[in-house]
Amino acid sequence: MEKALEQQKSISQEDYAKVKSLANIVKPLRSVLHKTPDDYGMTGWRDIYFPSDDGIPLEGWYIPAKGGESDKLIIFNHALPMCRAGFPGHLGKPWSNFDAVEIDFVIQMKHLTDAGYNVLAYDIRNHGNSSAANGGLSGIGRWEWRDCVGVKKYVDNHPTLSKMKVGLYSQCMGGNSQYEAIYRRSDLFENVLCLCSPMVVSMAAIFSAFSELQGISQYQELIDLELIKMGAFTAAEMTPQHFASGVKMPVLMIQVLEDAWTRNPEDAQKTFDLLASEDKELFWIENTTRRFKDGYNYFGKHPEKVIAFFDKYMK
Incomplete structure (x- = not known):
């Protein structure tokens, strides 16, 4: 931290504001539920809540x-700063400050239910309609893994859901959280048949890419200091790579090859290589740099690969 303290003394106010803005990524903006299953004519759905x-x-x-409940269930974990419905960047500020696009997760749930899967989707802590925790900060998985454990316990203790085959669709922060949950509670996830994990990411890659774009790449230690002052984790601590070795089930990972948010495909490749799964695939989305528009919306627009993955292991 000595280097960060020295940088704090000499940095310009303009650059310091940029440093603080980057660190504030871990203060998640709540996304509204801008869509529901009714928007796609899905019937029989209900609100649920659990700890x-x-x-x-x-x-x-x-x-x-x-057509009615099947014997197959997909647990759906969303990304930051989104919610179970997706991301309302098309509704303007403050969401458009991230990206002025709509991300639609409900259409993805429609694809799953049409293919014969029941879906359980929920808001992670500090997101959507779920409660606040940890001072309103996100650990990008380091606290949120407890939510993945909570939803799996809810399923396992439910008279109907507990009898179903279970698969996981866990993206970005939701994927990071899922990896740590599996690592810490392997006993709880032994019966899970497969995991699709789009867009998992190390925060060090995001901070590096954005600081370079803003001309403050020399201040990584100062970003960490701001994170620590907030009570958050450092960039190096917020990565799924620490926990990938615990994941042994079949995995489909999906990433944007030229992602402008990371500018570092090696980060995703390293996470993939660390997975202990014998059956795993890393699929690259090409010809785009847009993480939000083309990464998170990929399944919604191109459902075939994800559905085929779940069908392979769950039918």
Whole structure:
């Protein structure tokens, strides 16, 4: 921290404001539920609520498969700063400050239910309609893994859901959280058949890319200091790579090859290589740099690969 303290003394006010703005990524902006299953004619769905493993109240939806409940369930974990419905960047500020696009997760749930899967989707702590925790900060998985444990306990203790085959669709922060949950509670996830994990990321890659774009790449230690002052984790601590070795189930990872948010495909490749799964695939989305528009919306626009993955292991 000595280097960071020295930088703090000499940095310009303009650059210091940029440093603080980057660190504030871990203060998640709440996204509104701008869509519901009704928007796509899904029927029989209901609101649900349950506690995280540390007691934080979480809210979600249970959506049965088209034509009625099946014996297959997908647990759906979202990204930061989104919610179970997606991201309302098309509605303007403050969401458009991240990216002025809509991300639609509900259409992805529609694809799953049409293919014969029940879906359980919920808001992670400090997101959507779920409760606040940890001072309103995100650990990019380092606290949120407890929500992944909580939802799995809810399923396992439910009279109907507990009898279903389970697969996981866990993206970005939700994927980071899922890796740590599996690593810490392998016993709880032994019966999970497969995991699709789009867009998992190390925060060091994001901070590096954005600081370079803003001309403050020399201040990585100062970004860490600001994170510590908030009570958050350092950049190096917020990565799924610490926990990938615990993931042994079949995995489909999806990443944007030329992602402008990371500018570092090696980060995703390293995470993939660390997975202990014998059956795993890393699929690159090419010909785009847009993480939000083309990465998170990929499944919504191109459902074939993800559905085929779940069908392979769950049908």
